[in-house]
Amino acid sequence: MAEDTLTRAELTEAVYEEVGLSRNESAELVETVLGEMSNALIRGESVKISSFGSFTIRNKSERIGRNPKTGVEVPITPRRVVIFKPSHVLKSRINSPQDK
Amino acid sequence: MTKSELILKLSESNPHLYQRDIEILVATIFEEISYALECGNRVELRGFGTFATKKRGARTGRNPRTGDSVPVSEKFVPFFKTGKQLREKLNH
16 A cells, blocks of 8 residues: 555645636635634634544643653643544544455 | 535635535545545645544453453554644644
């Protein structure tokens, strides 16, 4: 199984083929989709895509970390992180036997 | 925000497009990502994040109700890592 990476370019190409808009507009729309999802997360909303998965925001409070190289303790500031929970559909697709 | 709300938002900001086309657009994006993961490939969307699969080795699990040992075979789980730009925007 060859290890390949899917990027914006391949998404744009797929949209171009499936929807039939120009490559330029396809690229812009891919960007808009990612932008709208990012903005929702930044607003603190979760993003739920059925049969794919959901992205939620979790608030992490401050904790003490350690520089693994020097052992020096450093405070890790409170932060918001994105948690992705894959849907059952996606999980089972990834584990279904198939010819790759 | 759900998938249908995302579609609605895109139709509002793109009144020249058919809603049908926007539905296909959104479906295509998530189908492509799912398919790439299914094939064991990575998905790298700079600024947003990357999707990859991680291997979970076979292990012996237990039925929590009965305590019986059950073999759990090897499996792959999807994994998302937030991109740098999004991570920074969440915490500025």
